[in-house]
Amino acid sequence: MGQTTRADVPIKAVLHPTDFSEASTVAFHHALKVTLLTKSKLSILSIESDGPEWEDFPGIRETLERWQLLPKGSPRSAVGRLGMDARKIIPEYSDPVEAVLRFLKTHEVDLIVLATHRQEGSLSWFSKSVAQPVARRAEEMTLFLPDGSDGFVAEADGSVSLQRILIPIAKTPRPQPALQAAGRLVTGLKCPEGTFTLMHVGQSATMPRVRLPDIPGWGWNKELRTGDIVQTISDAANETKADLVVMATDGRSGFVEGLRGSHCERILRQTGVPLLTVPVIS
Secondary structure: OOOEEOOOOOOOEEEEEEOOOHHHHHHHHHHHHHHHHHOOEEEEEEOOOOOOOHHHOOOHHHHHHHOOOOOOOOOOHHHHOOOOEEEEEOOOOOOHHHHHHHHHHHOOOOEEEEEEOEEOOEEHHHOHHHOOOOOOOOOOEEEEEEOOOOOOEOOOOOOEOOOEEEEEOOOOOOOHHHHHHHHHHHHHOOOOOEEEEEEEEOOHHHOOOOOOOOOOOEEEEEEEEOOOHHHHHHHHHHHOOOOEEEEEEEOOOOOOOOOOOOHHHHHHHHHOOOEEEEEEEO
16 A cells, blocks of 8 residues: 655644743744745644733744844734734643644644653653543644754744754655655755754665655765664764754554654653654555
8 A cells, every 4th residue: 555644745734732831932933933934824722721821922923023024013914924824722622632633633734843841751742641542643744842952943033953854764664754854844944054864773684765855955874773773863863963853653643642652752752852753654
């Protein structure tokens, strides 16, 4: 059977679930920057019923003014003149994962951008909030911003600093969509130069064949390593000083359920590096 992915679909809709935390502020800046450059729609979904008021969360207009994309005191309509659409949503459901899944059922989303938080030795998105049954279908790419990471979009001026991307690859799931997504990301974010590092844990005979996208200013390195998969990926991320890790994931698992206890969760915890997951569905 063929495999499909969102990696080739233009980003037209971005979803940013927020709990109003400092980490969510970092994720918000990334979601806003992607929305600006792709001229798409941004939906900001509150997932913390007991959190602060919307007014206490960084405003879209205020951020765009700080980034000098809008003059001070711009009206709300000025945001639309930048080619993007943005809205804030208060869901009907108190459970954060349920709220996100309900939104995904009724709205087209091409990219989810959210923060992860350390909570009692785990990441809160993967702990008690996913104890209830959740849907087992999700095709959306997800950009995770770990707590404590500044990511690659500057809070002060919205500039992008993305030069080193690590892409772990294996035969399953098929890695090509991760390469395509990484290439489209740096092109969309207008990153002039950098290095992609393809890393396979195994032998040369087991390293899958892939097509390397031709991105002006960007080069490709290949590495073979041995050892525990998660630890090896974490070591590679640290040694290459990666700004981002991009991984193909099994798209048959749910939005968060598929990551709970998985390689992705452990990599996020160990590296503290932003992670873009690209689901591949058989």
